[in-house]
Amino acid sequence: MSVGGDTTGGAQHSRKVLSLQSMNANIRAMQYAVLGPMEVRARQLELELKQGTGKPFDSVIRANIGDCHAMDQIPVTYIRQVLGLCLNNSLLTSPDFPEDAKDHARRILSACRGHSLGSYTEGVGIDIIHRSVADFIQRRDGGVQARPKDVIITEGATEGIINILKMLNQPRDGKPTGVLVPVPQYPLYSATLTEFAMAQVNYSLDEEHNWALDIAELKRAIDECRSRCNPAAIVVINPGNPTGQVLTEENIRDVIRFAQEEGLFLIADEVYQDNVYGKDSTFHSFKKVMMQMGSPYYKMELASFYTASKGLVGECGLRGAFMEVINMDPDVRAMLTKLFTVSHPNTVGQVCIDCAVNPPKPGDPSYATFTSEREGILVSLAERAQLVTDAFNSIPGVQCNEVQGSMFAFPRLDLPAKLISQAKRLGQEPDYFYASQLLEHTGVFVVPGSGFGQKPGTFHFRTTILPSPELLKKMVQRFRVFHEKFIQSFM
Amino acid sequence: MSVGGDTTGGAQHSRKVLSLQSMNANIRAMQYAVLGPMEVRARQLELELKQGTGKPFDSVIRANIGDCHAMDQIPVTYIRQVLGLCLNNSLLTSPDFPEDAKDHARRILSACRGHSLGSYTEGVGIDIIHRSVADFIQRRDGGVQARPKDVIITEGATEGIINILKMLNQPRDGKPTGVLVPVPQYPLYSATLTEFAMAQVNYSLDEEHNWALDIAELKRAIDECRSRCNPAAIVVINPGNPTGQVLTEENIRDVIRFAQEEGLFLIADEVYQDNVYGKDSTFHSFKKVMMQMGSPYYKMELASFYTASKGLVGECGLRGAFMEVINMDPDVRAMLTKLFTVSHPNTVGQVCIDCAVNPPKPGDPSYATFTSEREGILVSLAERAQLVTDAFNSIPGVQCNEVQGSMFAFPRLDLPAKLISQAKRLGQEPDYFYASQLLEHTGVFVVPGSGFGQKPGTFHFRTTILPSPELLKKMVQRFRVFHEKFIQSFM
Numbered sequence: 004m005s006v007g008g009d010t011t012g013g014a015q016h017s018r019k020v021l022s023l024q025s026m027n028a029n030i031r032a033m034q035y036a037v038l039g040p041m042e043v044r045a046r047q048l049e050l051e052l053k054q055g056t057g058k059p060f061d062s063v064i065r066a067n068i069g070d071c072h073a074m075d076q077i078p079v080t081y082i083r084q085v086l087g088l089c090l091n092n093s094l095l096t097s098p099d100f101p102e103d104a105k106d107h108a109r110r111i112l113s114a115c116r117g118h119s120l121g122s123y124t125e126g127v128g129i130d131i132i133h134r135s136v137a138d139f140i141q142r143r144d145g146g147v148q149a150r151p152k153d154v155i156i157t158e159g160a161t162e163g164i165i166n167i168l169k170m171l172n173q174p175r176d177g178k179p180t181g182v183l184v185p186v187p188q189y190p191l192y193s194a195t196l197t198e199f200a201m202a203q204v205n206y207s208l209d210e211e212h213n214w215a216l217d218i219a220e221l222k223r224a225i226d227e228c229r230s231r232c233n234p235a236a237i238v239v240i241n242p243g244n245p246t247g248q249v250l251t252e253e254n255i256r257d258v259i260r261f262a263q264e265e266g267l268f269l270i271a272d273e274v275y276q277d278n279v280y281g282k283d284s285t286f287h288s289f290k291k292v293m294m295q296m297g298s299p300y301y302k303m304e305l306a307s308f309y310t311a312s313k314g315l316v317g318e319c320g321l322r323g324a325f326m327e328v329i330n331m332d333p334d335v336r337a338m339l340t341k342l343f344t345v346s347h348p349n350t351v352g353q354v355c356i357d358c359a360v361n362p363p364k365p366g367d368p369s370y371a372t373f374t375s376e377r378e379g380i381l382v383s384l385a386e387r388a389q390l391v392t393d394a395f396n397s398i399p400g401v402q403c404n405e406v407q408g409s410m411f412a413f414p415r416l417d418l419p420a421k422l423i424s425q426a427k428r429l430g431q432e433p434d435y436f437y438a439s440q441l442l443e444h445t446g447v448f449v450v451p452g453s454g455f456g457q458k459p460g461t462f463h464f465r466t467t468i469l470p471s472p473e474l475l476k477k478m479v480q481r482f483r484v485f486h487e488k489f490i491q492s493f494m
Numbered sequence: 495m496s497v498g499g500d501t502t503g504g505a506q507h508s509r510k511v512l513s514l515q516s517m518n519a520n521i522r523a524m525q526y527a528v529l530g531p532m533e534v535r536a537r538q539l540e541l542e543l544k545q546g547t548g549k550p551f552d553s554v555i556r557a558n559i560g561d562c563h564a565m566d567q568i569p570v571t572y573i574r575q576v577l578g579l580c581l582n583n584s585l586l587t588s589p590d591f592p593e594d595a596k597d598h599a600r601r602i603l604s605a606c607r608g609h610s611l612g613s614y615t616e617g618v619g620i621d622i623i624h625r626s627v628a629d630f631i632q633r634r635d636g637g638v639q640a641r642p643k644d645v646i647i648t649e650g651a652t653e654g655i656i657n658i659l660k661m662l663n664q665p666r667d668g669k670p671t672g673v674l675v676p677v678p679q680y681p682l683y684s685a686t687l688t689e690f691a692m693a694q695v696n697y698s699l700d701e702e703h704n705w706a707l708d709i710a711e712l713k714r715a716i717d718e719c720r721s722r723c724n725p726a727a728i729v730v731i732n733p734g735n736p737t738g739q740v741l742t743e744e745n746i747r748d749v750i751r752f753a754q755e756e757g758l759f760l761i762a763d764e765v766y767q768d769n770v771y772g773k774d775s776t777f778h779s780f781k782k783v784m785m786q787m788g789s790p791y792y793k794m795e796l797a798s799f800y801t802a803s804k805g806l807v808g809e810c811g812l813r814g815a816f817m818e819v820i821n822m823d824p825d826v827r828a829m830l831t832k833l834f835t836v837s838h839p840n841t842v843g844q845v846c847i848d849c850a851v852n853p854p855k856p857g858d859p860s861y862a863t864f865t866s867e868r869e870g871i872l873v874s875l876a877e878r879a880q881l882v883t884d885a886f887n888s889i890p891g892v893q894c895n896e897v898q899g900s901m902f903a904f905p906r907l908d909l910p911a912k913l914i915s916q917a918k919r920l921g922q923e924p925d926y927f928y929a930s931q932l933l934e935h936t937g938v939f940v941v942p943g944s945g946f947g948q949k950p951g952t953f954h955f956r957t958t959i960l961p962s963p964e965l966l967k968k969m970v971q972r973f974r975v976f977h978e979k980f981i982q983s984f985m
Contacts, residue, residue, distance in 0.1 A: 019823045020662075020726055020759040020795050026826050027663045035835050065607075070614045073607030087582040090574050097590075116556075116564030121809040123561045158649060158813070161837045171511075172518050194836055235511055268511040304511050318612040320841035322649075332510045335517050344526050345685055346652045350811035351842040 033197045034454075035190055041439055042067070045448045052446075060446035064478045066466040067448045069244075069410040071317025074469035079316055079376055081369045082358040085111070089120050089354055101368040107361075111354050120350040126343035128156025128325070129350070132357045136309075136325050139360035143276075144291035149327065155339075156325050156356060158348040160274050160308040163326035165195050166342055167270060167306045170335070171235050172199045181232030183224060183267070185216070187413060187455035187463070189244045202232030207458055210415065213404050214248040218257050225265055236268040237261075239289065242275040242408030245455050245465035247388075249284035249408040255292045259300055269293070269305040274324075277314025280385035281407030290329060304330045311355045313410065315377050323352030323359070384410075387468040387475055394479040398486055410469055413452065416462045422493035434462040440489060445481040524688045525945075526681050532930055533558070536939045543937075551937035555969045557957040558939045560735075560901040562808025565960035570807055570867055572860045573849040576602070580611050580845055592859040598852075602845050611841040617834035619647025619816070620841070623848045627800075627816050630851035634767075635782035640818065646830075647816050647847060649839040651765050651799040654817035656686050657833055658761060658797045661826070662726050663690045672723030674715060674758070676707070678904060678946035678954070680735045693723035698949055701906065704895050705739040709748050716756055727759040728752075730780065733766040733899030736946050736956035738879075740775035740899040746783045750791055760784070760796040765815075768805025771876035772898030781820060795821045802846045804901065806868050814843030814850070875901075878959040878966055885970040889977055901960055904943065907953045913984035925953040931980060936972040 023031060049063050065073065072078060081104055088094050088108035095105050114131045116122040127133075133151035140149035157163035171180050181202040184192045188205075196203045206224040208214040216239065225234050239258060241250045250258075262269050271289035279286045294301045311323035331339065362377075363369040388406035395403035395414040403414035418433050426436035432453040442448050452463030470478055514522060540554050556564065563569060572595055579585050579599035586596050605622045607613035618624075624642035631640035648654035662671050672693040675683045679696075687694045697715040699705040707730065716725050730749060732741045741749075753760050762780035770777050785792045802814035822830065853868075854860040879897035886894035886905040894905035909924050917927035923944040933939050943954030961969055 018757075019821075019826070020757060021826045022823055023825045023829075025664060025666075025726075026661050026829060030661060030829055030833055033832065035832060068614060070607060072610035072612035073614065075608055078610055078612050083581050087578040087585070090581070091578040094578070099588075115811070116561060117566055119563035119569055119811065121563035121569050121811045123559060123564065123810045158840070159837055170517050170521060173516060175516075191836060235516075266509075266511060319614045320606070320610065320612045320838075322837070322840040330510075332513055334514045335510070335512045338514070338517060338521055341524065341526060342521055345682060346650055346813070347811075349649070349813040349840045349843055352840055 029198050029200050033194045035194045039454070041442060041448065041450070044439070045442060048442070048446060058446065059444060060481065063442075063446045063448055064470060064474060064481075065448050066470060066478060067450050069313065069467050069469065070319055071313070071410075071469060072319065074467070074474075075471060076317045076380060076469070077376065078318065079358075079362075079373065081363055081373050082316065082318070082355055084369075085358050086351060086354055090351075092118075103363055103367040103369050107358065111357060115350070120354070122350075124347045124350060124353065126345070126347045127340060128154075128348055128353050129357075132156055132325075132353055135357050135361040136327075140288075140290075140327060144288055144294075147291050147294045153327050153329050154325055155328065155343060156323075156348050156353050157343075158324070158346075158352065159312065159322040160272070160310040160324040160326070161191060162348070163306070163308055163324060164191060164270070164272065166339065167268075167326070167328075168192075168195050168199060168201065168236075169342070170339055171268060172201050175233050178202075179232050180236075181228050181234035182270075183221065183234060183237040185238065185240060185243075187245050187452060187457055187465075188238070189240060189272070190454060192238055193456070202228065202234075204228040204232065204234055205456065208243070208246060208248075210404065210458070210461075213407070214243055214246040214413075215250065215254050216258050218261055221258070221261050234265065234267065236270050238270045238272060240272040241289075242273075242278060242286065243411075243413075244272075244275060244409050245411045245413045245450075245452075245463075246404070247406040247409050247411045247413060248404065249279055249281055249286060252285075252287045252292060255287055255289060256296060259289065259293050259296060259303070263300055263303055269303060271305060271307040273307050274310045274313050275409035276309065278384065278410055279408040280388040281405060284407040286408070290327065302330055309356075311352065311359045314359070315380050316355065316359045317380075318352075318355050321352045321355045322349060323355035324348075325356055383472070384468065387470075387472060388412075390472060390475055391466065391468045391479075394475075398483050400490060401486070406468060410467050411465050412468060413455075413463050413465050416464065418462050419490060419493040422490070425493065434464060437462070437489070438464050441482065441485055444489075445485045447478050447481050447485075520689050520691050524685045526685045530945070532933060532939065532941070535930070535933060539933070539937060549937065550935060551972065554933075554937045554939055555961060555965060555972075556939050557961060557969060558941050560804065560958050560960065561810055562804070562901075562960060563810065565958070565965075566962060567808045567871060567960070568867065569809065570849075570853075570864065572854055572864050573807065573809070573846055575860075576849050577842060577845055581842075583609070594854055594858040594860050598849065602848060606841070611845070613841075615838045615841060615844065617836070617838045618831060619645075619839055619844050620848075623647055623816075623844055626848050626852040627818075631779075631781075631818060635779055635785075638782050638785045644818050644820050645816055646819065646834060647814075647839050647844050648834075649815070649837075649843065650803065650813040651763070651801040651815040651817070652682060653839070654797070654799055654815060655682060655761070655763065657830065658759075658817070658819075659683075659686050659690060659692065659727075660833070661830055662759060663692050666724050669693075670723050671727075672719050672725035673761075674712065674725060674728040676729065676731060676734075678736050678943060678948050678956075679729070680731060680763070681945060683729055684947070693719065693725075695719040695723065695725055696947065699734070699737060699739075701895065701949070701952075704898070705734055705737040705904075706741065706745050707749050709752050712749070712752050725756065725758065727761050729761045729763060731763040732780075733764075733769060733777065734902075734904075735763075735766065735900050736902045736904045736941075736943075737895070738897040738900050738902045738904060739895065740770055740772055740777060743776075743778045743783060746778055746780060747787060750780065750784050750787060750794070754791055754794055760794060762796060762798040764798050765801045765804055766900035767800065769875065769901055770899040771879040772896060775898040777899070781818065793821055800847075802843065802850045805850075806871050807846065807850045808871075809843075809846050812843045812846045813840060814846035815839075816847055874963070875959065878961075878963060879903075881963060881966055882957065882959045882970075885966075889974050891981060892977070897959060901958050902956050903959060904946075904954050904956050907955065909953050910981060910984040913981070916984065925955060928953070928980070929955050932973065932976055935980075936976045938969050938972050938976075 312319040426433040434451040575595040803810040925942040
């Protein structure tokens, strides 16, 4: 080979196979705001702090993501014990582990091939866990029937949501499938719809009525979308992410009626169902309400999602979740099952789900510890929800609806015209400009509202309520000082 | 509401949103042969045996899937200890766990937010594990450089493979992206290409030359496909699944030259790299060979896959894996990273990978136990590979290439014409007919060759080598008796 053969002889193929031009254009277009450039910057700042670079703050406060254990929520002892026992069966004879945890581990292992969590399971998960989950749903829904065969264990709620959207994705008459999605929404929906080239049909939540769903707005959204897509499903996130509301039963009923009239598949993102704090708030599952509404509603197709990453458990790292899918055509359900046979959810996440839905009962050796941990976590979350609501509302130019549930507040910012113009000059969304400056000057990391969507001309940010009360107070204080100074500089 | 309103008033929408007609047609078309109707039947038979229903056999022998622990391969003690310690940090002070496992667990936990496996990690995995993996690759490849930033930890190798295919999926000039895939192949490829509406371009492996890749055949396949697709990548599975061969370095070089000339992205499915038994066989990674070939080959784009589900570790249930992606355009690589931010691989699988690539070293407290377990497992697998090869070759009408690696044999069956006609009358592939009758009459569960693809007019089945030597002997004996009788009945 001659010198330079690299660039001459092979010229035809010295270009990359994959370039920005040749790669999947939908993935190129995908956006995932929760972890964008600000995440990269936050990591840089953390590194600089570690290296002793002078900053006007001593720590980055990560209020950007619902990462419970990262914010020092303690793992539930019972769950970790069962997992440890399942993975090290020599511990099954150790006096250091309680008998109920050992029994739980034995029950799981006896359902695994070769008595090992290292074996493959069914694509939809281990069968005895379907039964535990169905029992949990039935208790939760005041006795409304739940069937083990309607349960699919998934690799995080994300996998379940993606697979349901995937099933719905079938262009017809030259138009893509449309999915109604709230504004603001959790960006998993927008990212997945972009990846699948499906149509995102936005409906605005009613901020003035604590982020309720307004049926006239739903009607507007669906009527306007028909020229560009075939609407087939509606996503409702309850309790709200990023908005922190808990829907009333009446609001849920209205949405179900709307979905029935329009022939929509119901996608009920209920992953925050165990995170309810509002004094007058109760979680009602879409499934329960739908079944109690009788004919024709009880026959509607619905998928509801639950995760071990949130609530009391908070095991985001383990990727344990389930979905309940009801009233699906049996032939279609067989296709959904087939989709899950390509891979199965990891076994540790599955066990975590079994523990989450089937915790120690009164009389069990672990009950006292479990109860005390549960109360500690849930009471503290409720206090922080209140603290966040009150603190942001006390800052001039910030309004925050009550955090009734989930792990988030979505406060609204009054931004001066000059600040908005300055952001535009920088080619940034005004709330991105605000949030990135907040991070830069205070180390407080919240996500700009534009990453979730918001009514044009309004500006928000999403913050978690997860930092400890002390850290939250510190965070609000840093925020308050920055806010007043920053806003003032544009007046 | 009047009686019957259910079926009259709501008639317009009493149809299901999702039907076989309205659902995603690609998913409807997807096939996943390893777990099809025969899996359902095998489970039924197991249930019937448990209930005492009379059968001509006392157990189902699951030789259908590479499920190590289900076939009583023991979990590696060190790995399970590190996992147990990570999940229960109270054990970090227990005298029952060795110090190296404790150090390993501490190292992992110090890289997790909040020191918990329950926290989110980066979408591409925990950074210190990238370093462990890069060191492993560099040792494996005799010093050829590996960089931590080229490593992505994935939820099983499946997730990595799917995401690489996804990145490549971009129709151009009205034609889909084509991917060269071996025949026979692992059905993950055919299923995923069907789901993504990509073009599967089959090339036949050369059974007469121990399933080598024949360059003339590759050339034929790519030349013939250009009218219907834009070929962009080639999949090579080495060691082979379902075929059990280990490619020679020379054969790998030929394939790399071919891929370079044709401008193809290399997808090196090397998940069985730790399963090599042939006396004259050595695993050579595509990356090492490519880098050693110099210009222009060392610049080629390649993704290589590794998993904790196979080899010594065999933890299929935990879903730990990684891929190394080299020479990808940096902008494209950023898009791939983005694709992984929607979810991260479960932390337990990540730790399992860190242990797999970073096991106890000489002098460590766990080294002796680890070494003895490793030898026990690998020697036994090698014996079984030999046993399977010899046993099937001793049966008239069955030919089996040497099982040099992976966990599978893919023996060829001479089937009489009458048997073939009978199968066709039943609407079944002849080898499906054979394998399902084998299951029915002997409880031996192997997968028909048609599920993987094979040259027209040839018939095969895939069997694992995983049953214990005693069980393998039993299995071969059942097979031999069935085979002679079944074939005889069609003569």
